[in-house]
Amino acid sequence: MNANASLKTPQAIRELIRNGDYSGNTSGFAPGFVQANLVILPKTYAYDFLRFCQLNPQACPLLGQTDAGAVGLDELAKNLDLRSDLPRYRVFKNGQLVCEPTDVSDIWRDDLVSFLIGCSFSFEEALIADDIEIRNISEQKNVPMYITNIPCQSAGPFKGNMVVSMRPMKPKDAIRAIQICSRYPKVHGAPVHFGDPAAIGIEDINTPDFGEAVTIKDGEVPVFWACGVTPQVAITNACPDFCITHSPGHMLVLDIKNTSLATF
Incomplete structure (x- = not known):
């Protein structure tokens, strides 16, 4: 773990990752800020996966969802690029894990819908x-x-x-x-x-x-x-022709505060 990573702002951490300077897990990073799991699916699977999240809110608490093809979600993070701002991704084809790249820009598609899910x-x-x-x-x-x-x-x-x-x-x-x-x-x-x-x-x-x-x-x-890795088990069973997720423990650091999610 980069000893200074936890001291950086969320945007600085994302830039560090985007530039290829960090690819490890994000436990303990950016104290005070929300981290998120990620699931990216073709639009044809989006409704069923949204329903899966709604039916299983403890394992899959949904923080946000993009339009098809969008690579950012401004209400959760400014200047976000979902193709490169996670330390490591997982790529599934027909439900099988095929690789774990640090950038998915070269395989991005205009029909992809991204789901951001709360992280422990x-x-x-x-x-x-x-x-x-x-x-x-x-x-x-x-x-x-x-x-x-x-x-x-x-x-x-x-x-x-x-x-x-x-x-x-x-x-x-x-x-x-x-x-x-x-x-x-x-x-x-x-x-x-x-x-x-x-x-x-x-x-x-x-x-x-x-x-x-x-x-x-x-x-x-x-x-x-x-845990937000639960969808990866469901994806393996669903066998979508294409899917991208975060690699377990390698999260997306957002701009919103943890306190904004607390109920009192």
């Missing part, structure tokens, strides 16, 4: 402010993410189980995290589970499906939040 990195700031350690930040790792046995509601061809992100905490901090994160429904809200990973279908907590394993200390419990 946004609520980490509020937890840190309450003196709760966020292990993926303190260990400078990508947050661990797991495919669970929790089913999502289907919409057209989009279906699958929820993906969760995990942060280990002392039980008292887990209770406090539930209280704090309940105020942030646009960035996944309260945890969906804490304690026994097997209860939600996770066989090995030390082998995440995405991201990196973090240390779980004695006396701590794993705490799980719905």
Whole structure:
């Protein structure tokens, strides 16, 4: 991780990424500002995917949607270019991951609709402010993410189980995290589970499906939040002919403040 990246403005971070000077994960970047997951689909799939988000708001809290072909969304970020402003993308063809480029300008199409989805990195700031350690930040790792046995509601061809992100905490901090994160429904809200990973279908907590394993200390419990990687499982099942997403943990840093998403 670039040690100075968290000190830069969102636009400066996007320019750093756009210029090819950073391609890592964005955990801990731009404190105070919203980060977003990204799903880009041909217009023919847009209605069904929008419906999938509406039916599964905890895993897919929708922050914004572009018109077909648009590469920016001014209400969320000025001078945004969705083709180049994420550190790393994933490109799917017929539901299969084919590459993870750092720029998708050369494969952009005029029929593509982009969906920006809330990210758990946004609520980490509020937890840190309450003196709760966020292990993926303190260990400078990508947050661990797991495919669970929790089913999502289907919409057209989009279906699958929820993906969760995990942060280990002392039980008292887990209770406090539930209280704090309940105020942030646009960035996944309260945890969906804490304690026994097997209860939600996770066989090995030390082998995440995405991201990196973090240390779980004695006396701590794993705490799980719905995760914006959930659509990538649904995309694999839907098999659209073409799709672009963010690479897990490699988010889009927006200009809007986390506090603007809080409910009091």
